Amino acid sequence: MNTKEKEQIRQKMAEQLTALEARIETFKELSKPVAPDNAIGRITRMEAINSKNMNEASLVKSIRTLNKLKKSITLIDNPDFGNCTNCEEPIPYKRLLIMPETPFCVSCASKISHG
Numbered sequence: 001m002n003t004k005e006k007e008q009i010r011q012k013m014a015e016q017l018t019a020l021e022a023r024i025e026t027f028k029e030l031s032k033p034v035a036p037d038n039a040i041g042r043i044t045r046m047e048a049i050n051s052k053n054m055n056e057a058s059l060v061k062s063i064r065t066l067n068k069l070k071k072s073i074t075l076i077d078n079p080d081f082g083n084c085t086n087c088e089e090p091i092p093y094k095r096l097l098i099m100p101e102t103p104f105c106v107s108c109a110s111k112i113s114h115g
Helices: 003-030 042-075 093-098 106-114
Strands: none
Touching: 003 042, 003 093
16 A cells, blocks of 8 residues: 555544544434433334434444544554455455455455354
8 A cells, every 4th residue: 555545544534533523422412311201102202212222322333433443543554554454465445445444354354244
């Protein structure tokens, strides 16, 4: 991977970090407990609780991705950055642009997720 590609990936990481931090704040607000309010009906309250649970799951996933991104951005100057941590083959540049936090190539990622 050349220097220009690494800089583009670094910029993409910075953009994603900013977006994730904002999204996390939103999910924190949306994940607050649903108050037992007499004004809303039982079905509406259940929908609010389901929505809260989905937002909590999104919050957890976003925090996980944020942590992976933070780790990846500290490793970008390592000579091994961009190589799959499983097979050690280069991860395609376009994959890193889409998912700069990924430590795996497509082949290894699919084996791991289906294994």
